[in-house]
Structure formats: structure tokens, C-alpha cells
Amino acid sequence: MPLVTFKVSGTDNCVRIDDLPYVYIRTEAGGSVLAASCPHRGGPLHLGTPDADNRRLVCPWHERGTSLSRLRRLVPAVRTGDTVTAVLPGPADADVELCHLPLSPALAAGA
Numbered sequence: 001m002p003l004v005t006f007k008v009s010g011t012d013n014c015v016r017i018d019d020l021p022y023v024y025i026r027t028e029a030g031g032s033v034l035a036a037s038c039p040h041r042g043g044p045l046h047l048g049t050p051d052a053d054n055r056r057l058v059c060p061w062h063e064r065g066t067s068l069s070r071l072r073r074l075v076p077a078v079r080t081g082d083t084v085t086a087v088l089p090g091p092a093d094a095d096v097e098l099c100h101l102p103l104s105p106a107l108a109a110g111a
């Protein structure tokens, strides 16, 4: 499992592991790293919006909600200042690439 440190915002705020993107998001419930690809059909979860209870992240493609607590459990991560270190799924020798993905205002601005 790759251990990767990357930025929580701006350039290099995304890590691709074998082409699957991960980003750091902030909601009123706190920050976390999650796969930016919706489990339904791969929609852009990084552009999603938390529901009114901050329990589910609603995908912009088909408006299905995915449990934020389930997403958080999949990727252990610790934030330190402007960076976050995460244990990402995949083999230790997976292709790792830093990149940038925009976040929805709700995920970039949260608490």
C-alpha cells in the first residue's frame, strides 16, 4: 500500500494511484482523503456536495449519496499543516502521480 504525502489544496492536491485519483476534502465533520471517483459509475466525487446531515457525499452525476464515514475508513490519513499523508489502496509499487483536481466549494471550504 503506497504511503503518499501531498497538498491539501492547490497544485498537487491530488494523487493518482494506477489512474484512480484521491483528494483531501473538508466538510463540517472534518477533513479526510477519499477516492475522487464515485462508486456508482465513476463520477467526479471531488465536485460533490455533502447532504444536509453531512453524512453522505452526493455525486453530481446521478445525485446518489455515498457514506462519508465509509469513504473515510477506506483511506487512513493524517493532516499536518498544508499537507496530508495517506495510506492508499494498491500495491506498494503502484504508479503514483501528483496532479491537480478542482474541488466543489462545499468540499474546499468546509470546517
Ligand code: FES
Pocket (backbone or CB within 6 Å): 038, 039, 040, 041, 042, 043, 044, 059, 060, 061, 062, 063, 064
Ligand atoms: S456516477 Fe456518481 S451517482 Fe452515478
